[in-house]
Amino acid sequence: MNCSTLGIGLAGFGTVGSGVWNTLQRNGVLITDRTGGSVELAVTGILVRDPAKARATAGDVPQDLFTTDWRSLVGNPAVDIVVELIGGTTDAFELVAAALRAKKPVVTGNKALLAERGTELFALSKEMATPIHFEAAVAGGIPIIRSVQDSFVGNRLHSLVGIINGTSNYILQRMTEAGLDYPPALGEAQALGYAEADPALDVNGWDAAHKAILLATLAYGFSIDPEKVHVAGIEQVRPIDIAFAKQLGYVVKLLAVIREHADGAIELRVQPSFIPKNHILASVNGVFNAISVVGDAVGEALFYGRGAGQDPTASSVVADLVEAARALRHTAGHRGFLPYRDSGTLLPVEETETAYYVRFDVTDRPGVIAEVAKILAESGIGISGTHSPVNPEAPDAEFVDMVFLLHTCKFGKLQAALAQVEALDCINSAPVVFRIEKL
Amino acid sequence: MNCSTLGIGLAGFGTVGSGVWNTLQRNGVLITDRTGGSVELAVTGILVRDPAKARATAGDVPQDLFTTDWRSLVGNPAVDIVVELIGGTTDAFELVAAALRAKKPVVTGNKALLAERGTELFALSKEMATPIHFEAAVAGGIPIIRSVQDSFVGNRLHSLVGIINGTSNYILQRMTEAGLDYPPALGEAQALGYAEADPALDVNGWDAAHKAILLATLAYGFSIDPEKVHVAGIEQVRPIDIAFAKQLGYVVKLLAVIREHADGAIELRVQPSFIPKNHILASVNGVFNAISVVGDAVGEALFYGRGAGQDPTASSVVADLVEAARALRHTAGHRGFLPYRDSGTLLPVEETETAYYVRFDVTDRPGVIAEVAKILAESGIGISGTHSPVNPEAPDAEFVDMVFLLHTCKFGKLQAALAQVEALDCINSAPVVFRIEKL
Ligand SMILES: NC(=O)c1ccc[n+]([C@@H]2O[C@H](COP(=O)([O-])OP(=O)(O)OC[C@H]3O[C@@H](n4cnc5c(N)ncnc54)[C@H](OP(=O)(O)O)[C@@H]3O)[C@@H](O)[C@H]2O)c1
Ligand SMILES: NC(=O)c1ccc[n+]([C@@H]2O[C@H](COP(=O)([O-])OP(=O)(O)OC[C@H]3O[C@@H](n4cnc5c(N)ncnc54)[C@H](OP(=O)(O)O)[C@@H]3O)[C@@H](O)[C@H]2O)c1
Numbered sequence A, B: 001m002n003c004s005t006l007g008i009g010l011a012g013f014g015t016v017g018s019g020v021w022n023t024l025q026r027n028g029v030l031i032t033d034r035t036g037g038s039v040e041l042a043v044t045g046i047l048v049r050d051p052a053k054a055r056a057t058a059g060d061v062p063q064d065l066f067t068t069d070w071r072s073l074v075g076n077p078a079v080d081i082v083v084e085l086i087g088g089t090t091d092a093f094e095l096v097a098a099a100l101r102a103k104k105p106v107v108t109g110n111k112a113l114l115a116e117r118g119t120e121l122f123a124l125s126k127e128m129a130t131p132i133h134f135e136a137a138v139a140g141g142i143p144i145i146r147s148v149q150d151s152f153v154g155n156r157l158h159s160l161v162g163i164i165n166g167t168s169n170y171i172l173q174r175m176t177e178a179g180l181d182y183p184p185a186l187g188e189a190q191a192l193g194y195a196e197a198d199p200a201l202d203v204n205g206w207d208a209a210h211k212a213i214l215l216a217t218l219a220y221g222f223s224i225d226p227e228k229v230h231v232a233g234i235e236q237v238r239p240i241d242i243a244f245a246k247q248l249g250y251v252v253k254l255l256a257v258i259r260e261h262a263d264g265a266i267e268l269r270v271q272p273s274f275i276p277k278n279h280i281l282a283s284v285n286g287v288f289n290a291i292s293v294v295g296d297a298v299g300e301a302l303f304y305g306r307g308a309g310q311d312p313t314a315s316s317v318v319a320d321l322v323e324a325a326r327a328l329r330h331t332a333g334h335r336g337f338l339p340y341r342d343s344g345t346l347l348p349v350e351e352t353e354t355a356y357y358v359r360f361d362v363t364d365r366p367g368v369i370a371e372v373a374k375i376l377a378e379s380g381i382g383i384s385g386t387h388s389p390v391n392p393e394a395p396d397a398e399f400v401d402m403v404f405l406l407h408t409c410k411f412g413k414l415q416a417a418l419a420q421v422e423a424l425d426c427i428n429s430a431p432v433v434f435r436i437e438k439l
Helices: A013-032 A072-076 A089-102 A109-126 A142-150 A166-178 A183-193 A208-219 A240-249 A308-328 A368-379 A413-423 B015-034 B072-073 B089-103 B111-128 B144-153 B164-176 B182-191 B205-220 B240-249 B310-328 B367-380 B410-422
Strands: A005-011 A040-047 A081-084 A106-108 A157-163 A251-260 A266-276 A290-296 A298-304 A352-363 A383-387 A401-409 A433-434 B005-011 B040-047 B082-083 B107-109 B159-163 B252-259 B264-276 B290-297 B299-306 B353-363 B383-387 B400-409 B432-436
Touching: A005 A013, A005 A072, A005 A089, A005 A157, A005 A308, A005 A433, A013 A040, A013 A308, A040 A072, A072 A089, A081 A089, A081 A166, A089 A106, A089 A109, A106 A308, A109 A208, A142 A208, A142 A290, A142 A298, A142 B072, A142 B144, A142 B310, A157 A208, A166 A183, A166 A240, A166 A251, A166 A290, A208 A266, A240 A251, A240 B353, A240 B400, A308 B144, A308 B252, A352 A368, A352 A413, A352 B240, A368 A383, A368 A401, A368 A413, A401 A413, A401 B240, A433 B240, B005 B205, B005 B310, B005 B400, B015 B040, B015 B310, B040 B072, B040 B310, B082 B089, B082 B310, B089 B107, B089 B111, B107 B310, B144 B290, B144 B299, B144 B383, B159 B205, B159 B264, B159 B353, B164 B182, B164 B240, B164 B252, B164 B290, B182 B400, B205 B252, B205 B264, B240 B252, B290 B383, B353 B367, B353 B410, B367 B383, B367 B400, B367 B410, B400 B410
Parallel strands: A005 A040, A005 A081, A081 A106, A266 B432, A433 B264, B005 B040, B005 B082, B082 B107
Antiparallel strands: A157 A251, A157 A290, A251 A266, A290 A298, A298 B299, A352 A401, A352 A433, A383 A401, B159 B252, B159 B290, B252 B264, B290 B299, B353 B400, B353 B432, B383 B400
16 A cells, blocks of 8 residues: 555445445556546445445455444544445434544435435534535436536526436336336336335435435535425326326426526425426436436536446446545646556557448449449458339439448458449449448 | 635637636626635636627626737736637647646637647646646537546446537538538538538538547547547538438437447547437437447446537536636635535425326216316416326226316415315315426
């Protein structure tokens, strides 16, 4: 451990906590490179309830990292930054407050904690001049917190509207697609691991409400009393209303709506809502999240991605860790952007591979297709289709367009084959080539 | 000007430069509030070619701010941060280099400069420990630079694929929708102000390529020689290929593709490509931009928004200004997130307004609709439609579902009316209400 290494205390080693461990194991060197060598992160303590539990993680976790006593984790002099991923609002509160009091920056994914008891914790954060980072608390891997906090800092924000609970979204989608009633759709989500054994907060709207409260507090700068927020979940949604919605051109989504009114009052509500079926939010399916932000300068910006899960959530935790580490190392000031390696390899365009659309302008005589196809075959390029529409205004035209759809191959190989094709006397001009992208 | 005010030197006061001025005029106080009072920004110098030119800006711009000599702007002791928005790669290079040498952080929106001459400038930035910020250089108001640099710092990035030139996207869309040939579609874009008088860099693919080079350099950490990048623009795209694409289930988009291969080689190319018409990128229309990023932890994340224009671009410049200012003020370390005002007003849910879907479970007898409609009318709530499908399995059922679609009104008013409706003896249970969101 060199002098620039920062020690991470991982409080919680469940879904997200072990995902953070895995990400640091896998990409730790890359992170250090990207930060110009200024940030090296090492896990120096792990808090769990049961240290004997078998855990599936990348590489072995030294047993002596584990503790069951949060005080010893926070107090550990080798711990510089505390990551709270135990969940809940009681032990988690004590632990976060203790870390702040010890002037150890906190990274957390706990929206319930911050929405319910954030007022106290943010006041303590201010008093101790020690930050709380919480990108992972809202919309998993989507960088919505940083965007609202930093990227849109110059905007008056008119609205933030989003689908921010993947479990509910999955259940509503299954009710819509398969006409399922709520209980079997929930059962399916549980079987797939998309809903917890106790899915209450997901389906009663409060998980989304906690996230919306955090977004609104960021956007409008004041603490919001959860009791004043209008929250409805999806438990009461019946297939009949989903069916009627469809007939009327709508889709039912659990929507969080945050909006500033002209008089400065903030509208904040979470409920299943009808949205037009052609709106981009209507096509957010499965466990994905999406948030549309409208600002007075930026206009509409939309973010889409995985709203939960081990790796996406770990991505956000690690981003916060790096930010906290930079601040501790005072490197924020001279960061900017610096390439971190002297050189790398660009793939020559001849080596790139896609499928292709190729159009030839040909003189229509018997055997043209066969001649072209022969050259392609000899070059080892597969044809997935041909298309040579007859011009209805000139069905007997001598010059026609002939389209080949080609299987994936290297661009260089295609170029060589096309050079041969072009030399045929029935080909009248350079072939037109478009790549067909597999997205 | 208090002691915490930082002076901004605006080099360039055209589309983007004056947008930055307007944004700071409009939202300067909000920015200071949001940064806990730590960041106050004031424009202390403006570089233009012609100070006498009439300029449409918010509020008057004091004439003594203007200069035509970039050396005097950079050297001005009242200028702490230099914003380069003059464009080009010659004067802009000199100016940025001089600012870095003077240890003044630089904010720029100039992708041509950074893609063509970034190697020199980033080396100088490192040497002088002075950052260059360039969120505005890629995709206007979309926070893609910050996301790649900070939010995804823990990810190995598999790919970045995007539509990052709005002008080309608009032209291709018009060619697709209206079957226009390229020259008239370009003319339309120019008439609407979407394409410059000299649209060369937009339509020949190089504007997108410059942005892609910056993204790739950020993602993979090494400088990329523009000469090695495969770039094709939209000038050669013909309506026939767009029509064939449509027949085959594709849409033609100018796509920037960046991808890391297993051996570490980076694929980087820009060209008009066929993409499946159901892919989310296929529905990115007009001057909007979208970028899909795939990382090993975050999975797929997609960003969508305005890729250019005065205000969206200014939004990104201002975000960078605040970041630079924070670093100069050393507030990054104790930022975290702090609510900046003691209280605000939450709009009571009764005051929120949307349109509604209301379903009643009624006993079907003559006059039911009239009775409900009367109560709604007396409450001043407009009906936009009714829907009461007959159950084909029981066309004479006594109990039926009756749906009313209601015009926008306050939720409190709706609740009061529904209480009256519920009291009717033909209504068998509490009405089911969904909001219809205007998005
Ligand atoms: N899962 C997601 O996709 C996701 C996404 C975003 C945010 N989050 C948030 O992240 C947090 C963690 O979620 P998770 O899914 O990772 O939870 P989890 O899988 O249940 O893991 C919780 C971990 O915390 C430990 N723990 C719990 N209470 C403890 C206590 N009082 N003392 C010591 N250790 C304790 C557990 O120890 P044992 O291992 O010994 O049981 C376990 O390692 C929550 O706030 C959640 O809302 C989760
Ligand atoms: N427009 C967009 O939507 C957009 C979006 C993203 C990034 N950008 C980038 O932002 C930069 C500026 O774009 P823009 O659209 O704002 O350009 P613009 O409207 O043409 O404005 C350029 C400004 O710079 C001044 N200027 C130009 N050359 C100068 C020189 N040599 N010395 C002194 N002043 C000089 C001009 O002075 P006068 O006013 O006296 O002529 C004008 O105020 C470019 O790098 C562009 O690529 C633009």
